[in-house]
Amino acid sequence: MSAPKTAPKKVVLAYSGGLDTSIILKWLEIEYGCEVVTFTADLGQGEELEPARKKAELLGVKPENIFIEDLREEFVRDFVFPMFRANAQYEGLYLLGTSIARPLISKRLVEIAKQTGADAVSHGATGKGNDQVRFELAAYALNPEIVVIAPWREWDLQSRTKLIEFAEAHQIPIAKDKRGEAPFSVDANLLHTSSEGKVLEDPAIDAPDYVYQRTVHPEDAPNTPEFVEITFEKGDAVAIDGEAMSPATILTKLNELGGKHGCGRLDLVEGRFVGMKSRGIYETPGGTLLLEAHRGIESITMDRGAMHLKDELMPKYAELIYNGFWYSPEREMLQAAIDQSQEHVSGTVRLKLYKGLARCVGRWSDHSLYSESHVTFEEDAGAYDQTDAAGFIQLQALRLKLIAMRNKRLGK
Numbered sequence: 475m476s477a478p479k480t481a482p483k484k485v486v487l488a489y490s491g492g493l494d495t496s497i498i499l500k501w502l503e504i505e506y507g508c509e510v511v512t513f514t515a516d517l518g519q520g521e522e523l524e525p526a527r528k529k530a531e532l533l534g535v536k537p538e539n540i541f542i543e544d545l546r547e548e549f550v551r552d553f554v555f556p557m558f559r560a561n562a563q564y565e566g567l568y569l570l571g572t573s574i575a576r577p578l579i580s581k582r583l584v585e586i587a588k589q590t591g592a593d594a595v596s597h598g599a600t601g602k603g604n605d606q607v608r609f610e611l612a613a614y615a616l617n618p619e620i621v622v623i624a625p626w627r628e629w630d631l632q633s634r635t636k637l638i639e640f641a642e643a644h645q646i647p648i649a650k651d652k653r654g655e656a657p658f659s660v661d662a663n664l665l666h667t668s669s670e671g672k673v674l675e676d677p678a679i680d681a682p683d684y685v686y687q688r689t690v691h692p693e694d695a696p697n698t699p700e701f702v703e704i705t706f707e708k709g710d711a712v713a714i715d716g717e718a719m720s721p722a723t724i725l726t727k728l729n730e731l732g733g734k735h736g737c738g739r740l741d742l743v744e745g746r747f748v749g750m751k752s753r754g755i756y757e758t759p760g761g762t763l764l765l766e767a768h769r770g771i772e773s774i775t776m777d778r779g780a781m782h783l784k785d786e787l788m789p790k791y792a793e794l795i796y797n798g799f800w801y802s803p804e805r806e807m808l809q810a811a812i813d814q815s816q817e818h819v820s821g822t823v824r825l826k827l828y829k830g831l832a833r834c835v836g837r838w839s840d841h842s843l844y845s846e847s848h849v850t851f852e853e854d855a856g857a858y859d860q861t862d863a864a865g866f867i868q869l870q871a872l873r874l875k876l877i878a879m880r881n882k883r884l885g886k
Contacts, residue, residue, distance in 0.1 A: 482594035482621050486511045486587045488579055488609070491526030493648060495598045497637055498625045499533055500644045502596060506623070511539040511590050513583055517575055518546045518664025518722065533646065541586055545578060546664055550721035553578055553800075554665055558764055559709040559819075560784070560812045561772075562792040568742055569758045569765065570795050571666025576605060577800035580612035584620060594621035601627040604747050608798035615801035658685060664725050666738075666758040677743050677753040688729065688757040692736035692830030699828035701835075702731055704767040706823070709816030711764060725760045732759025735827040747797045763825060763832045770823040770834035774842045780815050787811065 485502055489495045489512035502510050512535055514526045523542050530540045553574050564570055583595040595613055599605035601624070610622045631637050641648050661668040669685050683691060704724075705713040711724050719727065732738050738759035746752055772781060787808055794805045821839025825832050847857040 481506045482508050482592070482623070484509045484511060484587075484590065484592035485594040485596050485623060486513055486583050486590065486592045487596045488583060488598065489514050489526060489530060490598070491523075491529045493637065493641060493646070496529060496533060496646050497631065497640055498596065498598055499530070499535070500646060501625055501629060501631075501640070502623065503534075504644075505629075508594075509539070510535060511541065511586060511592055513541045513579075513586050514543075515579055515582060516542070516544040516546060517549050517578070518726070519662040521662075529647070539590065541582075543582065545582070546722040547720055549575065549578055549664060550725050554725065554761075555710045555721055556809060556813070557795060558761070558768055559816050560788055560791045560808075561765060561769060562788055562795060563765075564792045564796040565742075565744055566789075567740060568744060568756065568796075569666065569740075569761045570792060571663060571756065571758055571761065572605070572661050572668050573608060573796045573798075574665065574800075575663045576608035576798065577612045580609050581616060583609075584613055584616045587617070587620065594623055596623040596625065599624065599626065602748065602750070603752075604796070604798070607747055608800075611798040612801055660687075662687075664722060664729070665761050666756055669755040670752060674753055674755060681741060681755045685755050686739065686757060689733045689739055689759050690736050692739070695734065695736040695829050699826050700731065700735060701824055701826055702728075702763070703822050703824050704728075704763070705821070706768065706771045707820045709768070709813070709819040711767070725764070728760030728763045730760075731827060732763045732832065733757075735832075736830040737827060737832045738762035739830065763827070766832045766834055767823040767825055768819075770825075770837045771821050771839060772819055773834075774837050774844045775818045775821060775839050776815065777843065784812060784815050 485506065485508050487495065487499055487502065487510055489499065491514065499510050499512065502508060512526070512530045514523055516523055527540050527542055531537065557570060557574050562570055564573070580595075583597075586592070587595055597606070597609045599609055606624055606627070610624070613620050613622055631640055638648060640646075658669045658674050659671045667687050669681075669687075673679075674681055674685065703715050704711050705716070710721070711728075712718060714724060714727050738757055738761065740756040740758070741753075742756060743751055743753045776784075791805065791808045791812070794800070794802060794808070799805055818841040820841050821837065823834055824836035826835045845857070
């Protein structure tokens, strides 16, 4: 293809340093004749990022155009924790580990574009998945004038063979294991790992053990349970076993504990936003502990009406994040309601970790609504008059009685 007349002069690329984004880097220079700025984010994926800098320099990117940033604290504080206040799970199971990382990456892409005078951003998401939607909706929400380039929707490098040939033709280093077909695709950050494709494409076949990277098999987990206490303030975890920690440090510690005990594995066939179903293997050890603990502290600090309403809102909130609408007015509206509900969600939860399970076994709070004197089976000293329940039941039953009387009258 020839570069369009309105081709951008400078593009900020979300760059991992891997083969695909390295090919994109060179492809952008060739096809658009533009200067490329690379942005690599440390979101806790567990990889060294300096090789990405060296790779970008090797491919001709100016040192001042290489951005590598540690965003772990911002990621957990401003994206993961707000999401967990809602107990968000897409399709009732998925803790949205990939979905919640995209708005932060897009935010920095747009900010770096403004900082460097770039007029476009680019990403390596394919035209079949959800990530292209998430990256681009976020970018347009933050800068409606930005140009987004999605090479996978434009180029003809649609096979691994063509990608390798392009890389070799342009002296792009290729890791030896990239010359064959990758067994599966992996995305990782501090919240989770996501694996899909190739050996995982048949949902009838059990995922091989080597797919799992952060969790031991539950059958191989320790034979002795471990207990951990998580303290919350206004819905956010602030300490583990009494030790105050930063958001990213807390999630890192919970990942370690959950992974050790085989917690947080999920084999899911999900409905993608673009229409197809896909099978993914997710590991969210720390998030699984966090969700169980958060629900535990909510159970004694939140009013029933507020908690039930929040549970009704959760599927919509989760779907908005999954579909890429983090920067939408409806997500922000729901977030305001969710955050208000967390005003008294403070206290400590004790979890028991054992063979893949994380169970809440204790919870206490100065904000507790739990009254032992009202629920006890022993003498309650007048805290609750059980005869009050009779009138309550009669009022609740009135409409049911009227329906039954009508049906009897009509012979139904």
